[in-house]
Amino acid sequence: MTSAFDLTGKTTLVTGGTRGIGKAMAMALAEAGADIILVQRDGLNTSTCEAIQALGRQCAIVTADLSDAASVSSIVPDLLSRLSSLPNGGIHILLNAAGIQRRRAAHEFLQEDWDEVLQTNLSSVFTLCRTVGNYWLAHKIHGRLINVASLLSFQGGFSVAAYTASKHGVAGITKALSNEWAGSGIGVNAIAPGYIATDMNAELQKDEVRNRQILERIPAQRWGKPEDFKGPVVFLASERASGYVTGETLVVDGGWMAR
Numbered sequence: 001m002t003s004a005f006d007l008t009g010k011t012t013l014v015t016g017g018t019r020g021i022g023k024a025m026a027m028a029l030a031e032a033g034a035d036i037i038l039v040q041r042d043g044l045n046t047s048t049c050e051a052i053q054a055l056g057r058q059c060a061i062v063t064a065d066l067s068d069a070a071s072v073s074s075i076v077p078d079l080l081s082r083l084s085s086l087p088n089g090g091i092h093i094l095l096n097a098a099g100i101q102r103r104r105a106a107h108e109f110l111q112e113d114w115d116e117v118l119q120t121n122l123s124s125v126f127t128l129c130r131t132v133g134n135y136w137l138a139h140k141i142h143g144r145l146i147n148v149a150s151l152l153s154f155q156g157g158f159s160v161a162a163y164t165a166s167k168h169g170v171a172g173i174t175k176a177l178s179n180e181w182a183g184s185g186i187g188v189n190a191i192a193p194g195y196i197a198t199d200m201n202a203e204l205q206k207d208e209v210r211n212r213q214i215l216e217r218i219p220a221q222r223w224g225k226p227e228d229f230k231g232p233v234v235f236l237a238s239e240r241a242s243g244y245v246t247g248e249t250l251v252v253d254g255g256w257m258a259r
């Protein structure tokens with residue numbers, strides 16, 4: 001059975017891999033045998049890349065600003081223009097893990113914040129899915145596409161209207177793309193994290209009242225850890241392990257949604 005989770009010979013394009021959940025998932029894919037291409041705002045943070053290389057995997061960094069539509073649009077065409085130089089000669093897995101948050105009451109939400117969140121969390125995801133998907137369809141590659149959704153793909157939240165809209169959108173395009181591409185052997189799924197102890201949630205953890213309320217609702221009685229996503233992402237990245245799983249949003253939340 002362990003061979004079903006072996007990703008040797010696969011190359012994964014990863015956004016949001018420099019910290020938190022995205023870094024843990026990138027490391028898990030590398031530990032399973034995949035080589036990694038990291039999309040980063042700049043090349044200054046090399047910690048994830050170095051950790052992946054220490055495992056004996058190949059890793060490269062490409063720079064792009066996900067909040068800028070033109071920058072996102074150039075990522076995949078630039079990579080495909082030099083296919084022969086890419087690890088394993090192509091892109092076989094796409095992991096969209098990047099995301100930003102802006103908190104403000106809906107009636108005071110700034111237009112520029114709305115635009116930045118929607119571009120980074122949703123529009124960039126669709127652009128990368130579309131361009132990589134087009135490449136896979138043209139070359140009959142059975143690729144695996146994994147988006148990072150959220151509990152707010154299902155709930156409304158408070159003071160996070162843009163984030164909620166973006167994550168509802170991520171769940172929606174995951175289903176839509178699966179409907180169109182599953183028949184061509186392309187798996188399209190998402191992972192929805194619950195309350196995870198990352199930088200994005202640091203303020204919530206510092207708020208004693210809110211932290212207590214959150215923990216009281218989680219059946220697992222703890223905040224999640226980035227490492228909790230290693231198994232789920234490798235499962236969804238492997239065609240042999242999850243070949244008949246598509247269009248799904250896998251919730252990893254310690255039981256929050258079951259309450």
